[in-house]
Ligand SMILES: Nc1ncnc2c1ncn2[C@@H]1O[C@H](COP(=O)(O)OP(=O)(O)O)[C@@H](O)[C@H]1O
C-alpha cells in the first residue's frame with residue numbers, strides 16, 4: 702500500500718543524532734514516506750555545535766515548492782529553522798490544515814547547550830508560525846522563551862502549556878526526566894493542552910540514560926507520523942512517547958561519542974537475520 706507522506710523541515714546534524722537524520726529514520730520506522738527540506742547545515746557532534754551554515758530562505762522556499770507541487774503531504778513537521786525569514790517562509794507556505802497537520806518543534810537550544818534560534822527567531826515563531834500550527838512541542842525552556850518569560854520563571858510546566866495554548870495551537874510540552882522524581886518507578890510527564898481545555902498530564906516511564914541527543918526530534922517526528930496515519934492528537938502523543946521511550950531504552954547502554962550520545966534510530970534485525 703502507498704504510504705502517507707510526511708515532510709520534515711529541519712537542519713542536518715553531522716553526528717546523525719538530531720535534525721533531518723532523526724526525522725527520516727523515525728518516519729521510516731513508523732511506515733510513512735519522509736520528504737525533507739533542509740534549512741541549515743550544522744557541524745555537530747555529541748558534545749557541541751561547531752558551525753552552522755544557514756540555507757538561504759529562497760532555497761528553502763524552492764525545496765518546499767518542489768515537494769508540495771509533487772507529493773500529497775499528510776503532515777508536516779518542523780525542527781531547526783534557524784532564522785526569522787525561514788520561520789516566515791514555513792508559516793506562509795505550509796500552514797496546518799485539518800488534512801495536513803503542522804507539528805512545530807520549536808528548536809531553540811541543542812541538548813549540548815548551543816543556541817539554534819535567537820530572540821528574533823523566537824519572535825518570528827510567535828508572530829508567524831504558532832498561529833498556523835496544529836500542535837507545538839516545546840520543552841520547558843522553549844515554552845518559557847516563547848512566552849517571553851525569564852529562564853528561571855517558576856511557573857509549573859502544566860501552566861506553561863496552558864498559557865502557550867492561548868497563542869493558537871495545541872501544545873504538547875515535553876517534560877523530560879524530572880530530577881526531583883525519586884519514585885521507585887520514575888516517570889516523565891508531558892502536558893497536553895488543547896485550546897480552551899484544562900492541560901492534562903501524559904505520563905510514561907523514565908529511562909536512565911545520557912544518550913538522549915535527538916529525542917525531541919524523534920518525538921515530534923513520531924507524533925507527525927501517527928497524525929499522518931489518522932490518529933487523534935492524544936493517541937498520537939501516547940504512541941510518540943512510547944516510541945521515543947523504546948528507542949531511549951535501546952541506546953541507553955551504547956558508548957558513542959564523548960558527550961550526550963544519540964537516541965537509537967536503529968531497530969533489531971529480524972530473528973534469524975545476519976548483519
Ligand atoms: N530519559 C528519558 N526517559 C524517557 N523519556 C524521555 C527521556 N528524556 C526525554 N524523554 C521524552 O522524550 C520526548 C522528547 O522530549 P525532550 O527530550 O524533553 O525534548 P527536547 O529534546 O526538545 O528537550 C518527551 O516525550 C520526553 O518525555
Ligand SMILES: Cc1ncc(COP(=O)(O)O)c(N)n1
Nearest residue numbers: 712713719720811812914915
Ligand atoms: C540540526 C538540529 N536540529 C535539532 C536539534 C535539537 O535536538 P536536541 O534537543 O536533541 O539537541 C539539534 N541539536 N540539531
